[in-house]
Amino acid sequence: MIIGLTGSIASGKSTVAQMLQSYQLPIVDADLVARQVVEPGSETLQQIAEAFGQDVIKADGTMDREKVGSIIFHEPAQRKVLNDIIHPAIRAEMLRQRDELMQGGAAHVVMDIPLLFESKLQHFVDKILVVSVTEEIQLTRLMERNQLPEDEARARIASQLPMSVKEQGADAVIYNNTTKESTAQQLEKILQQWAVI
Ligand SMILES: CC(C)(COP(=O)(O)OP(=O)(O)OC[C@H]1O[C@@H](n2cnc3c(N)ncnc32)[C@H](O)[C@@H]1O)[C@@H](O)C(=O)NCCC(=O)NCCS
Numbered sequence: 001m002i003i004g005l006t007g008s009i010a011s012g013k014s015t016v017a018q019m020l021q022s023y024q025l026p027i028v029d030a031d032l033v034a035r036q037v038v039e040p041g042s043e044t045l046q047q048i049a050e051a052f053g054q055d056v057i058k059a060d061g062t063m064d065r066e067k068v069g070s071i072i073f074h075e076p077a078q079r080k081v082l083n084d085i086i087h088p089a090i091r092a093e094m095l096r097q098r099d100e101l102m103q104g105g106a107a108h109v110v111m112d113i114p115l116l117f118e119s120k121l122q123h124f125v126d127k128i129l130v131v132s133v134t135e136e137i138q139l140t141r142l143m144e145r146n147q148l149p150e151d152e153a154r155a156r157i158a159s160q161l162p163m164s165v166k167e168q169g170a171d172a173v174i175y176n177n178t179t180k181e182s183t184a185q186q187l188e189k190i191l192q193q194w195a196v197i
């Protein structure tokens, strides 16, 4: 089974992905792949620099993530420019990693894809697991984790589909508003229902 793990920014996907790893389930992580495809000297990074200016590449050849983030989270048109460049590369690499794991004999693979609904990637997976939080908790955790002022954090939240829309498209929802123990218990039940464990 291919399990699609998604949710909104700072809802707790990585936290749940870590729990899934403790069940020995292999993970394809879209955020990680998004870093791999822009490594220094890559074609994709060059295209991003052509679109946003050479100063989005730092002296050491890596992408200036803060600079790119400050452009794209505030401007939908700029976000589309970046997405149109980077998403095809991310999708191809995610599918390559998924297929490699399947060919290696994995019975189940988890694909952690923050923008699964925004990018309409439901067909990549068999079941969709959404990690949900209230907007208030999401905002607090995002500001704390990324050391962001409130307006920056709100801009990031607003750049994605509302949580309620994602919940509607889910096969199962984990409510990550309280303790990590509660989240782990909800996850265990779902994995049992899906006969993954
Ligand atoms: C804009 C970038 C440089 C900011 O880097 P930064 O290190 O600050 O954030 P990070 O990559 O860890 O992403 C954090 C979260 O932001 C959200 N996010 C990232 N990109 C986008 C986007 N294009 N649209 C909406 N939300 C996004 C996701 O929830 C993601 O989990 C980076 O996120 C990026 O390259 N984005 C484009 C690739 C992409 O769409 N990634 C999302 C998963 S496919």
Ligand SMILES: Nc1ncnc2c1ncn2[C@@H]1O[C@H](COP(=O)(O)OP(=O)(O)OP(=O)(O)O)[C@@H](O)[C@H]1O
Binding pocket: 007, 008, 009, 010, 011, 012, 013, 014, 015, 016, 031, 114, 141, 142, 145, 176, 177, 178, 179, 180, 183
């Ligand atoms: N149940 C919880 N209780 C307290 N803190 C939590 C809980 N779940 C997650 N967190 C914290 O909230 C923050 C966001 O969680 P996490 O990084 O797992 O979210 P994410 O959905 O993967 O984020 P992103 O979309 O940015 O990749 C982290 O600092 C994490 O440690």
